[in-house]
Amino acid sequence: MAEETSDRTFWGRLASWGPYHAMMRLATASPRRQFVVLAAFPILWILTQHLGPMLQMLRVSLTDAYPVAPGVEQHFTLENYARFFGDSIFWMPFFRTLIFAGVFTFCTLIITYPVAYFLARHVSRKNQMLFLLLLLIPFWVGEIVRTYAIMILLGNTGAVNLALKTLGLIDRPIPFMYTSFSMGVGIVYLTALYMLLPLYSALEKLPKSMNEAAADLGAGAWTRFRRVSLPLTIEGISSGCTLVFLISTGFYATPVLLGGPSTTVFAETIAGFFHVAGDEWPTGAAFATIMFMAALIITTVFQKLMNALRKGEKK
Amino acid sequence: MNDRVELFRGNRIFLSCVYWAFVLYVFVPLILMVLMGFKDSKFIGFPIRSWTLEWYTGVFADAEVLSTFGYSVAIAVLSTLISVIVGTWIAVLLEGRKFTGRGVTFGLTVLPALVPGIISAIAFRIYARYLGIEPGMGAIVWAHAVHNVPFVVLVVMARLSTLPKSQIEAARDLGADPLIAFARITLPYLVPAILGASIFCLLLSFDDFVRSFFLGGYEPTLPVLIFAKLRSGMSPEINAIATVALILTAVIGVWAERFTRRMNKES
Numbered sequence: 001m002a003e004e005t006s007d008r009t010f011w012g013r014l015a016s017w018g019p020y021h022a023m024m025r026l027a028t029a030s031p032r033r034q035f036v037v038l039a040a041f042p043i044l045w046i047l048t049q050h051l052g053p054m055l056q057m058l059r060v061s062l063t064d065a066y067p068v069a070p071g072v073e074q075h076f077t078l079e080n081y082a083r084f085f086g087d088s089i090f091w092m093p094f095f096r097t098l099i100f101a102g103v104f105t106f107c108t109l110i111i112t113y114p115v116a117y118f119l120a121r122h123v124s125r126k127n128q129m130l131f132l133l134l135l136l137i138p139f140w141v142g143e144i145v146r147t148y149a150i151m152i153l154l155g156n157t158g159a160v161n162l163a164l165k166t167l168g169l170i171d172r173p174i175p176f177m178y179t180s181f182s183m184g185v186g187i188v189y190l191t192a193l194y195m196l197l198p199l200y201s202a203l204e205k206l207p208k209s210m211n212e213a214a215a216d217l218g219a220g221a222w223t224r225f226r227r228v229s230l231p232l233t234i235e236g237i238s239s240g241c242t243l244v245f246l247i248s249t250g251f252y253a254t255p256v257l258l259g260g261p262s263t264t265v266f267a268e269t270i271a272g273f274f275h276v277a278g279d280e281w282p283t284g285a286a287f288a289t290i291m292f293m294a295a296l297i298i299t300t301v302f303q304k305l306m307n308a309l310r311k312g313e314k315k
Numbered sequence: 316m317n318d319r320v321e322l323f324r325g326n327r328i329f330l331s332c333v334y335w336a337f338v339l340y341v342f343v344p345l346i347l348m349v350l351m352g353f354k355d356s357k358f359i360g361f362p363i364r365s366w367t368l369e370w371y372t373g374v375f376a377d378a379e380v381l382s383t384f385g386y387s388v389a390i391a392v393l394s395t396l397i398s399v400i401v402g403t404w405i406a407v408l409l410e411g412r413k414f415t416g417r418g419v420t421f422g423l424t425v426l427p428a429l430v431p432g433i434i435s436a437i438a439f440r441i442y443a444r445y446l447g448i449e450p451g452m453g454a455i456v457w458a459h460a461v462h463n464v465p466f467v468v469l470v471v472m473a474r475l476s477t478l479p480k481s482q483i484e485a486a487r488d489l490g491a492d493p494l495i496a497f498a499r500i501t502l503p504y505l506v507p508a509i510l511g512a513s514i515f516c517l518l519l520s521f522d523d524f525v526r527s528f529f530l531g532g533y534e535p536t537l538p539v540l541i542f543a544k545l546r547s548g549m550s551p552e553i554n555a556i557a558t559v560a561l562i563l564t565a566v567i568g569v570w571a572e573r574f575t576r577r578m579n580k581e582s
Contacts, residue, residue, distance in 0.1 A: 028493060041404060054438055140518055
């Protein structure tokens with residue numbers, strides 16, 4: 001008996017091991033049951049871990065107290081949402097965040113498009129990965145470390161001010177820090193990769209012959225860009241912008257470190273409700289829900305618009 | 316032909332200038348930060364007149380910083396283990412299978428990656444309270460694990476889509492049950508993708524600030540420690556800590572990039 005099993009593999013032994021065999025027979029009795037066994041855990045995980053937190057946030061945002069103290073009853077209320085519209089100290093940062101996110105997304109697009117274009121069209125296949133990898137290295141570094149690097153770059157005794165002073169362009173340091181400018185530099189720095197990669201993969205798919213044909217027909221550089229490259233990369237632009245916009249609205253540490261009192265973003269407002277006593281949680285949850293809904297609506301409308309634009313160009 | 320070369324040259328020079336300017340933009344801040352860690356003064360700022368190694372040696376002598384490093388690495392490893400197992404399972408369910416609600420399932424799968432940082436942190440904080448998870452290591456590990464699952468799913472699904480179906484069918488014909496066919500055919504084929512995704516998750520977790528900040532207890536992770544120190548003022552000590560974190564992540568990132576490329580080429 002021992003000899004018989006020893007020359008069989010681990011898997012063979014497992015397959016003929018009684019309990020395992022019985023379990024497998026039970027699990028694969030029908031294609032339907034096999035699917036249920038495969039799907040049960042993932043579906044459960046997605047519902048409880050991916051959807052659960054969002055739903056719980058929504059539920060808390062509709063109650064008057066959370067966490068609930070023993071002996072106190074929890075009531076349904078819309079008060080938390082009403083609070084948002086009642087005070088400019090709440091909705092000002094909200095609109096500021098959306099405007100900043102929009103502007104920073106646009107800046108990221110303008111900055112990374114030529115870079116992606118250069119990589120995809122003017123670098124030989126062999127070197128493309130090398131050139132791209134060079135850009136990826138800084139993006140492995142975390143949010144906080146890169147934000148700090150921008151603080152050193154733009155501070156009053158920072159590198160930019162020193163350079164300008166040495167060149168004799170300024171006498172006194174320019175206060176870049178704690179403004180929307182420093183925040184923009186930081187956020188573009190943090191999000192550029194999420195724009196660059198979709199743009200690069202869209203441009204890379206574009207056949208070179210198209211541009212050459214356009215050039216042969218007498219189209220100048222600007223016309224070629226506007227009539228050939230741009231319409232054919234709308235998909236990349238659309239997904240890059242969506243990603244960058246969503247990420248930009250969610251930054252907390254970067255605005256805290258790089259921004260000032262006049263650039264408070266909604267993330268700071270939301271965070272404020274979680275630093276203090278527990279009964280402010282429902283308001284924080286409501287504000288986070290408002291932010292998420294607004295970001296979702298804006299990106300959905302944006303994608304629909306870009307889709308319509310693409311279909312229009314094709315006609 | 317020469318005309319055409321002439322025509323594209325102007326663009327090329329302009330675009331390569333933009334590219335190198337962008338390289339400067341992404342590298343210069345980090346290089347300056349590393350340099351500032353060598354400054355022989357308590358005050359951050361240029362010019363640097365005298366240099367010292369004191370700040371860097373100080374990092375390795377500081378017990379608080381070292382234990383924070385260990386804490387962050389432990390969180391990264393544990394959360395990655397969970398993400399990789401769950402993510403691979405979901406990918407196997409979703410790839411190449413048609414069933415009612417697949418679209419919704421896929422949408423919900425990628426949801427954690429799309430929720431803006433602060434909102435995801437708040438939602439996790441509320442849900443942790445609901446589940447009775449106290450702020451601290453367990454809560455951070457859980458939040459990082461959930462947040463990183465979508466990245467594993469996407470990477471593994473991409474690899475899975477290139478697996479020849481005939482291999483699985485052959486194994487099944489030879490009498491292997493689905494689990495053994497998975498373990499002996501699918502899993503070995505997925506190794507490069509799983510390794511690549513793991514390293515990506517490790518880095519995401521190690522670098523994460525917002526979730527660690529809102530779900531952490533008294534013990535900070537490395538980004539949270541740097542943030543706390545920054546709020547009480549800049550100092551070359553922070554540069555030294557940040558530089559060590561930077562080198563660690565950059566080296567692992569580049570190595571993973573090359574490693575997965577080689578693995579993909581071989582198979």
